[in-house]
Amino acid sequence: MKKPLILVTNDDGATAGGIRALVEVARELGEVVVVAPDSPQSGQGHAITLRDILRINPISIFEGIEAYECTGTPVDCVKLATNVALKGRKPDLCVSGINHGSNASLNILYSGTMSAAMEASMEGINSIGFSLLDFSADANFEHSKPFVKHIMQEVLTKGMENTKLLNVNIPKLPESEIKGIRICRQANANWNEDFVEAKDPMGRSYYWLTGVFENKDLGEDTDVWALDNGYVSVVPSGHDLTSYKAIDGLKGMEMGNTES
Amino acid sequence: MKKPLILVTNDDGATAGGIRALVEVARELGEVVVVAPDSPQSGQGHAITLRDILRINPISIFEGIEAYECTGTPVDCVKLATNVALKGRKPDLCVSGINHGSNASLNILYSGTMSAAMEASMEGINSIGFSLLDFSADANFEHSKPFVKHIMQEVLTKGMENTKLLNVNIPKLPESEIKGIRICRQANANWNEDFVEAKDPMGRSYYWLTGVFENKDLGEDTDVWALDNGYVSVVPSGHDLTSYKAIDGLKGMEMGNTES
Numbered sequence: 001m002k003k004p005l006i007l008v009t010n011d012d013g014a015t016a017g018g019i020r021a022l023v024e025v026a027r028e029l030g031e032v033v034v035v036a037p038d039s040p041q042s043g044q045g046h047a048i049t050l051r052d053i054l055r056i057n058p059i060s061i062f063e064g065i066e067a068y069e070c071t072g073t074p075v076d077c078v079k080l081a082t083n084v085a086l087k088g089r090k091p092d093l094c095v096s097g098i099n100h101g102s103n104a105s106l107n108i109l110y111s112g113t114m115s116a117a118m119e120a121s122m123e124g125i126n127s128i129g130f131s132l133l134d135f136s137a138d139a140n141f142e143h144s145k146p147f148v149k150h151i152m153q154e155v156l157t158k159g160m161e162n163t164k165l166l167n168v169n170i171p172k173l174p175e176s177e178i179k180g181i182r183i184c185r186q187a188n189a190n191w192n193e194d195f196v197e198a199k200d201p202m203g204r205s206y207y208w209l210t211g212v213f214e215n216k217d218l219g220e221d222t223d224v225w226a227l228d229n230g231y232v233s234v235v236p237s238g239h240d241l242t243s244y245k246a247i248d249g250l251k252g253m254e255m256g257n258t259e260s
Numbered sequence: 261m262k263k264p265l266i267l268v269t270n271d272d273g274a275t276a277g278g279i280r281a282l283v284e285v286a287r288e289l290g291e292v293v294v295v296a297p298d299s300p301q302s303g304q305g306h307a308i309t310l311r312d313i314l315r316i317n318p319i320s321i322f323e324g325i326e327a328y329e330c331t332g333t334p335v336d337c338v339k340l341a342t343n344v345a346l347k348g349r350k351p352d353l354c355v356s357g358i359n360h361g362s363n364a365s366l367n368i369l370y371s372g373t374m375s376a377a378m379e380a381s382m383e384g385i386n387s388i389g390f391s392l393l394d395f396s397a398d399a400n401f402e403h404s405k406p407f408v409k410h411i412m413q414e415v416l417t418k419g420m421e422n423t424k425l426l427n428v429n430i431p432k433l434p435e436s437e438i439k440g441i442r443i444c445r446q447a448n449a450n451w452n453e454d455f456v457e458a459k460d461p462m463g464r465s466y467y468w469l470t471g472v473f474e475n476k477d478l479g480e481d482t483d484v485w486a487l488d489n490g491y492v493s494v495v496p497s498g499h500d501l502t503s504y505k506a507i508d509g510l511k512g513m514e515m516g517n518t519e520s
Contacts (some may be wrong), residue, residue: 005279014441044303045335046369053466054455075305075370078467106382108501122450124365147515152514163506180516185502190382193343196316206313209339234513236506241361241368242445246423246496253414253494256440 004030004092004156007081007120011099011112014061018098021141022130023062025148026095029156033091034067035081037074037112042101044112047073048121058081072118072233081122089160093156094120097130098148099137104131104169104233105187105215114167117250121165122208122239126155128165133227134172147232151181156255163236170221170232175193186235187222189215264290264352264416267341267380270361270460271334271372278358281401282390285409286355289416293351293413294327295341297334297372302361304372305381307333311506316340326449334376342383346355352378352404357390360399364391364493365447365475374427386415388425393487394432395431403435405493411441423496427471429483439490445491446495447476447482458471472516 004027008077010019014036024033034055055072055204068085070077078094099113108129116130128151132144147170167186171178190251191211200206216223223233266286272277274296286292295316309332316330328345330337338354359373362499368374368389388411392404406463415426427446431438456468475484483493 007396039312043308043310044305044309045375047307047333048303048305048370050303053468053487055464056464073307079453080455081409081466083455084467096342106499109378110308115305118369128467143372150515151513161506161509162410163503163510165503166510167501178516181514183514185504185507185511186500189499193339195340195343198288198313204315206315207340207344209309209314209336231516234510235501236503236510237501238367239366239501240446240448241427241495241497241499241501243423243425243498244445245315247445248421249421249446250426250443250494250496251438252418253411253503254441254443255410256438 074112099131187224267351334372359391447484
């Protein structure tokens with residue numbers, strides 16, 4: 001049987017511990033091609049590079065694996081991967097991460113890891129973004145691997161209906177303490193910003209963006225609940241942002257002949 | 261009656277023609293504060309600045325209007341606006357744009373204009389992103405103003421149910437040829453990338469990202485249909501990316517005790 005083609009990417013760059021763990025799992029399941037950004041791209045969301053050039057260069061840091069690094073954002077990487085590096089071959093799966101830190105709830109929107117996976121899904125490729133709830137540079141990804149492998153195998157063998165994108169978050173717990181895997185919805189949480197102000201040597205103010213994550217969504221079907229309770233969370237996700245429930249209530253705003 | 265407080269932002273910067281048109285409409289309806297990026301930020305999506313400092317400085321290019329420009333992305337601008345510039349005052353409305361070029365369909369995800377408006381909506385502020393289907397730097401925004409004003413007035417006077425964000429796109433047509441305003445859903449379209457390859461003076465390849473917008477979604481309730489048929493499109497939008505229809509089909513992937 002032909003091995004599936006797996007595109008691996010991330011937002012932390014090819015030298016991050018998380019992508020190495022992901023490559024190690026992916027190579028057990030298929031033929032792997034890595035295309036990662038050449039600089040850290042956390043928080044880049046769905047940004048693309050419109051006013052500058054892009055470059056893509058081969059690297060050889062994963063033994064026996066075809067790999068490239070790109071200038072630009074995680075979404076640029078995926079576009080360069082599918083259009084340039086893979087020379088027209090369509091991956092059977094795109095996996096992004098493993099991110100250092102949570103991408104649960106609304107973090108999916110800010111996350112370069114998830115935007116890379118979303119971009120691949122928008123191109124029709126089944127895609128999974130993986131994140132471990134551990135921000136530290138030396139986070140241990142070993143205990144994540146069995147869950148990463150299980151979810152990748154499920155998608156490769158069974159496919160997915162009504163979605164092409166999974167947002168997977170893994171608690172920072174020993175494997176024996178992880179209770180299982182739950183399919184969830186995105187919690188309706190938010191960030192409470194709290195800029196840190198400082199002064200430069202000229203006495204001018206500048207700011208660091210920081211904040212506190214606040215979840216007032218108490219549903220037990222959310223990703224945040226699952227993670228707080230020791231489960232790996234899996235949220236099937238898309239890119240249709242329409243608020244369907246709001247359409248009827250806004251009809252009073254219409255003008256002209258709106259009967260189609 | 262107290263005038264509503266209207267936050268105006270964009271992704272093209274304070275010197276763009278589109279934001280000037282938006283300020284001119286907004287000042288007829290309320291007290292205006294402008295916070296715009298200090299450099300063009302098209303395609304920045306929901307990017308935020310995590311590894312660098314941010315600055316915000318007063319500017320005086322709109323007569324009699326409090327205005328600031330920020331380093332960083334459109335989303336950073338909104339965060340700095342609500343947390344620093346407005347000193348805790350909550351806007352009654354945030355408007356972003358008028359963008360030079362379409363943000364219909366999936367362009368909402370790449371757009372700095374829409375991400376700025378979405379960020380404000382995530383902070384609980386009714387928000388509207390406006391775009392004119394004219395990429396040229398000297399685009400004429402005059403014919404857009406009556407539609408912009410109507411939609412802003414509707415939101416200010418009636419509020420919105422089940423959404424806090426509108427994605428408004430305006431056809432590039434004389435006002436007399438615009439047939440009206442339609443409430444729509446986001447068309448399920450995509451971009452067909454087509455990188456342009458070139459060589460630098462050292463003979464090394466580089467790429468420009470470009471592409472062709474393709475819409476295979478033939479529904480007459482979409483934003484693309486409305487625009488193609490001479491209507492202003494209004495899509496109520498949100499930030500919950502969950503594919504609810506996919507949840508049941510993925511239950512086979514669960515592990516452990518998943519009864520809550």
